[in-house]
Amino acid sequence: ARAGEGAKAAQEEERERARAAQLEKRKAETRNMVAEQIRRDEEQVENHVDGNDSDANMPSDTDDLDDPMAYEAWKVRELQRVKRDRDLRLVHEQEKAETERRRGLTDEQRAAEDAALGKNKVEDKGKWKFMQKYYHKGAFYMDETEMDAEDVRKREFDGATLDDKFDKQALPKVMQVKKFGFSGQTKYTHLKDQDTTDFDNPWNQKNQLRANYDSKMAGVGDIDSAGRKRKK
Incomplete structure (x- = not known):
């Protein structure tokens, strides 16, 4: 009985040593994984600094917001924008007033203005x-x-x-x-x-005889009279 108990104790001790060895192995693997991840992070940071990463060529977004020159340039741009909007609004109001004025004119008055401004003038084309x-x-x-x-x-x-x-x-x-x-x-x-058209041919001459003949052809009369019976 004592021999059996000694064997069980030896087996239990052997299992404890195996579990302890397995635990140490897992700890070592964890430490290696952490060290590898730290190394990768450091390499990524170095790549950013060296300019080897694709984001290194992105424009800088760290401009000095308190730069007086940039502020003055912004004021100039803003004043130009306000002036441009004001000019466009003024032109629109003038066009609207001109349209209302033209609507109050007669056809003869509008035609006289157009002729004076040369709106309907046909440009001479070269030969x-x-x-x-x-x-x-x-x-x-x-x-x-x-x-x-x-x-x-x-x-x-x-x-x-x-x-x-x-x-x-x-x-x-x-x-x-x-x-x-x-x-x-x-x-x-x-x-x-x-x-090769022969304009001397009677078929191509425009006279009363030709007009009477054409008037009797199908499809040349008034569409409202189509299908009506002729009175005898």
Whole structure:
């Protein structure tokens, strides 16, 4: 019996030593994990200082709020903003007053004012050369109220350039085509040159006989009279 009790005591002592060794092992692992985390934190801080991190290039947000120069610059910007808003409000009020004044005028008075201001004046367009290329000035940024006299958008965009400056009517008939001598040479000069309409033909003459004939065609009468029976 004593031998059995001694064996149990020895086993219990062995288990206690194993538990103590396991506890020490866990403590060592915990200390290593803490040390590794501290090392990573220190490396991250060093990366921020050295500029190797992506946040290092962010703009500084530590400006001195009490800088007198910055305050004076802010006051100038604020005064400019107040003046700009006041000018816009004044322009809006003037436009509104002008609109009310124009509404009280007659059609003849408004037409006379428009003629004096040149609102309905048609600008003279220059004459194009024979077979001159067409260039559109573009549909973007066409707010003419913001353009001054020297604005590039007021330049003559449809003027002759390069080969268009020469008189192509003096060339032989065979050379009066676009891209002559190149692979993209056109076959015809223009549509009017290929027009074969015979205006001397009676079908193309506008006279009373032709008008009477056209009036009897289907689809040329008044739509309200369609489907009505003719009176005999």
